Amino acid sequence: MAPFDKYSYYRRSVQAPDTDVEFLRDTYKEIRGVLPTTLREDFCGTFSICCEWAKLGPRYRAHGIDLDYEPIQYGMTHYLPQLSTSQKERVQIHQENVLNPGLPRADVIAAMNFSHFIFKERAMMKSYFHNCYATLNPGGILVCDAFGGSRCGEANEEETKHRGFTYYWDQESFDPVSNYATFHIHFKPDGQKKIEKVFTYDWRMWTLPELREMMMETGFRKTHVYWEGTTKSGAGDGVFRPTEKGEECEAWIAYVVGEK
Numbered sequence: 001m002a003p004f005d006k007y008s009y010y011r012r013s014v015q016a017p018d019t020d021v022e023f024l025r026d027t028y029k030e031i032r033g034v035l036p037t038t039l040r041e042d043f044c045g046t047f048s049i050c051c052e053w054a055k056l057g058p059r060y061r062a063h064g065i066d067l068d069y070e071p072i073q074y075g076m077t078h079y080l081p082q083l084s085t086s087q088k089e090r091v092q093i094h095q096e097n098v099l100n101p102g103l104p105r106a107d108v109i110a111a112m113n114f115s116h117f118i119f120k121e122r123a124m125m126k127s128y129f130h131n132c133y134a135t136l137n138p139g140g141i142l143v144c145d146a147f148g149g150s151r152c153g154e155a156n157e158e159e160t161k162h163r164g165f166t167y168y169w170d171q172e173s174f175d176p177v178s179n180y181a182t183f184h185i186h187f188k189p190d191g192q193k194k195i196e197k198v199f200t201y202d203w204r205m206w207t208l209p210e211l212r213e214m215m216m217e218t219g220f221r222k223t224h225v226y227w228e229g230t231t232k233s234g235a236g237d238g239v240f241r242p243t244e245k246g247e248e249c250e251a252w253i254a255y256v257v258g259e260k
């Protein structure tokens, strides 16, 4: 039996780096009218988005920033070796705090999988946005994802079956006074016991207007919300378009984009 590989299960459950980089590239092109070259993936973990960005072509360079050695090392041994020599040369990973001064400059900075929700106070989130603004190239964009919906207002657990295992997204709590919420990811390999709390997140559920306001307050000249379209059955269709009006739903994912 293969040993349990939490990052492999995580990638198959919650990551889509190939479509993420297309969205980041196309959004920059839509806003600026030209293609970007440099991406900074903040909170990069295993830096799968950096690797996919380098695959877009010889002009694409990526920097990944994460505090934690463990996921960085996983990316170094599992994802980086899959790149060609030229692609590898265009990916640089920095074990650093995203709040540190002097981070690499970029055309696009991406904070994905809600990682910035770790900043629970307005002052902290604003100092992160300020750092992004300071290190974006002129005309650069900051792209942050966000999620919400009525289901996030109470404890709940959803499970999704994948080939060989089941993925569980478990919201343990929600406090309406602080908007703090705790989430866990569990996995159950087929035929084995459920492995609980493989990943845990203590977050504040920021709303889209709050994120937009904080971007504007830190100097961004314009913000946009990209909202997901729906299929006939009402599920998300994976296509995100700019809008000023969303739809009430139980669970949604959106992107907030700030223009420098």
Ligand SMILES: C[S@@+](CC[C@H](N)C(=O)[O-])C[C@H]1O[C@@H](n2cnc3c(N)ncnc32)[C@H](O)[C@@H]1O
Pocket: 015, 042, 043, 044, 045, 046, 065, 066, 067, 068, 071, 096, 097, 098, 099, 112, 113, 114, 115, 118
């Ligand atoms: C939710 S994971 C997301 C990883 C990756 N972005 C993804 O999409 O799968 C959050 C990551 O942020 C990192 N992190 C948390 N606080 C950080 C900080 N202040 N500076 C840099 N990285 C941080 C953690 O080590 C972790 O790898």
